Amino acid sequence: MLIVLAVFAVLIISDFLRFIRNKEPAKVFVIYTCLMATSLSISLLLAAGRRPSSPAQWIEAVFKMIGVLE
Amino acid sequence: MGKVRISSIQLFLLLSGFLFGSTVILAPAKGAKNDAWLAILIGGACGVLLMGVYAAIALLNPSKTLVDILEEKLGKVAGTIVAILYVWYFIHLASLVFRDFGEFICSVTFPEMPMVVVIGLFAAVLLYAVNSGIEVVGRLSELLVPLIPVIMLIISLSLFTVHDFTAFLPILENGITPVLKTALSFITFPFGETVAFLMLFPHLNQKEKLKNVVLISAIVSTLMQVLIFFRDISVLGSGLMDRATFIPHLTSLIIPEFNIEPLVDINLLIGGGIKISVCLYAASRALCQIAGINDYRNLTGAISTFCVVLSIWVHESVLDLFSWTEKVWSYYSLPFQVFVPLLLLLLSLKKSKPSNAGTANEK
Numbered sequence: 107m108l109i110v111l112a113v114f115a116v117l118i119i120s121d122f123l124r125f126i127r128n129k130e131p132a133k134v135f136v137i138y139t140c141l142m143a144t145s146l147s148i149s150l151l152l153a154a155g156r157r158p159s160s161p162a163q164w165i166e167a168v169f170k171m172i173g174v175l176e
Numbered sequence: 177m178g179k180v181r182i183s184s185i186q187l188f189l190l191l192s193g194f195l196f197g198s199t200v201i202l203a204p205a206k207g208a209k210n211d212a213w214l215a216i217l218i219g220g221a222c223g224v225l226l227m228g229v230y231a232a233i234a235l236l237n238p239s240k241t242l243v244d245i246l247e248e249k250l251g252k253v254a255g256t257i258v259a260i261l262y263v264w265y266f267i268h269l270a271s272l273v274f275r276d277f278g279e280f281i282c283s284v285t286f287p288e289m290p291m292v293v294v295i296g297l298f299a300a301v302l303l304y305a306v307n308s309g310i311e312v313v314g315r316l317s318e319l320l321v322p323l324i325p326v327i328m329l330i331i332s333l334s335l336f337t338v339h340d341f342t343a344f345l346p347i348l349e350n351g352i353t354p355v356l357k358t359a360l361s362f363i364t365f366p367f368g369e370t371v372a373f374l375m376l377f378p379h380l381n382q383k384e385k386l387k388n389v390v391l392i393s394a395i396v397s398t399l400m401q402v403l404i405f406f407r408d409i410s411v412l413g414s415g416l417m418d419r420a421t422f423i424p425h426l427t428s429l430i431i432p433e434f435n436i437e438p439l440v441d442i443n444l445l446i447g448g449g450i451k452i453s454v455c456l457y458a459a460s461r462a463l464c465q466i467a468g469i470n471d472y473r474n475l476t477g478a479i480s481t482f483c484v485v486l487s488i489w490v491h492e493s494v495l496d497l498f499s500w501t502e503k504v505w506s507y508y509s510l511p512f513q514v515f516v517p518l519l520l521l522l523l524s525l526k527k528s529k530p531s532n533a534g535t536a537n538e539k
Contacts, residue, residue: 114481121477133467134474141478145485152488160490161268162500165508174507 110149118142182376184385186314189321191373191393193450195366196324198276199401200443203408203423204365207502208358210344210414213405215358220398222359223367224391229517230370231390234377236524242374242458243465246516249523256466258516263462265512266372267483270455272501274299274487277448279494284425285441295484302449303480306456307473310379313453320446325400327439331424332407334431339410364506367394368513369451375458421494456480 125134151158169175182190205212205219237245242262247255277298278291286294305313348355370390380386408427409417420426425440460472460479469475491497 117477117481125474130474131469134469137463137467137469137475138478141475141482145478145482148485148489152485157489157492160492161486162490162496162504166500166504169504169507175503 107150107153110146110153114142114146114149180309180311180379181381182311182314182379184380184382184389186311186318187376187380187386188389188393189317190314190376190450190454191370191390192397193317193321193324193447194370194373194454195393195397196321196400196443196447197366197369197451198273198444198448199366200324200447201280201422201424201440202276203405203417205358205362205401205405206418206423207361208355209350209418210346210409211348211350211355212358212409213344213402214347215355215362216398216401216405218355219359219362219367220394220401222363223398224394226363226367226514226517227370227390227394228387229521230374231377231387233517233520233524234374235383235386236521236528238383239378241378241461241465242371243462245374245520245524249520249527259462259466262371262512263459263466265509266455266459266462267479267486268490269369269372270452270459271483271486271490272497273448273452273455274483275491275497277444278487279497280422280425280444281441283494284422285438292484292488295487298445298449298452299480299484302453302456303476305449306453306460306476306480310376310457313450313457317450321450324443324446327443328400328404330439331428331431331436332403334436335407335411335427338430338432340413341410343409343413344406361502361506364509364513365501366397368509371513371517372454372458374517375461376454421498452483456483 121138122135125138148158166175203212205215208215233245237248240248243255243259246259246262249255250258274295278295281294282289282291305316377386380389404424408423411427411430412420412423416426417423422440424443425437428437428440429435456476456479457472460476463475463479464470464472491500
């Protein structure tokens, strides 16, 4: 868990410093934060042994619902 | 970004590397057993046509990426929604290749290594390559992709003494249905996945060569797959080939006297690396275009991190990965690889016809 937090902290701080130095627009910060927040929360859940249902399962469920798969 | 240019030979090698991708460790036509060569030929012929469709879309919309074409043909709102789905598709594809790579390395080469470390280190190298620009990835492919056929040749020649050239007989023992089903999955993996190149085609410096480059790379890839199938089945036999997970790796283990197993790892590093780089570039560039961000490099780090996490999250085990890919992948890919590109081609042809008629009238 601590390793995950440390890796994400290093990645986010280094990228944010670069964005501030290059005066990137706010939308860069917003999209970057959304992607990294999603990645961090899933990583923490995986590290804690609580694997959430995955996109592959959602896709399979959708195909079963519309009758493409049995 | 507009000044970035890749040559036709670089595009040919990028396409070839992409088509080899994970197929250097997995046999995509395995489902047809002895008749896999027929499935590869049928799937390859359809794959050539499909890649021809992508090339035609690019030629009818010169200097436009997939996002530009979608927004122009489907309208701003619908085009943006479909473009966001394509971003997801490219990210998902990259994460699946990461997982294939991780599973192979962790079950064959470094069994004690945690998979997230293997995938994370590979992602860091690829992120550096993608951030250096697509022309750098193109030059890298010039240097590395020619090694793939050389390595295949070394493995095939080393096995020359252990061949059984009748192992693929009898032909059509189980009927034509498994062959056609496997041919469909062979179209979606790997040919249909080249839809990601619609984000790269505008960078080609000689547009007139696009169609030839695309067709030649598809034909070369199909022929290589057929040769690999005949090599593997004549060495392993159909029974062992049906039970094996990483078929080319198992074939390389049979070579008497010396061990050239790491050559298969090198092939995967090259093919998988190029496939993931192209997907990462396509996803980052498409997302930046949708959001109106100038430099795609701003989001490559976040997208790569998400791909690594997704690759671990998406499937619980290697068996789950293979069963999902076999059952769902073809149907899931069809809208992205066939339906939307065909719709774009029809709309591009429809819009180009009145303008042609208009110019004829002016004359």
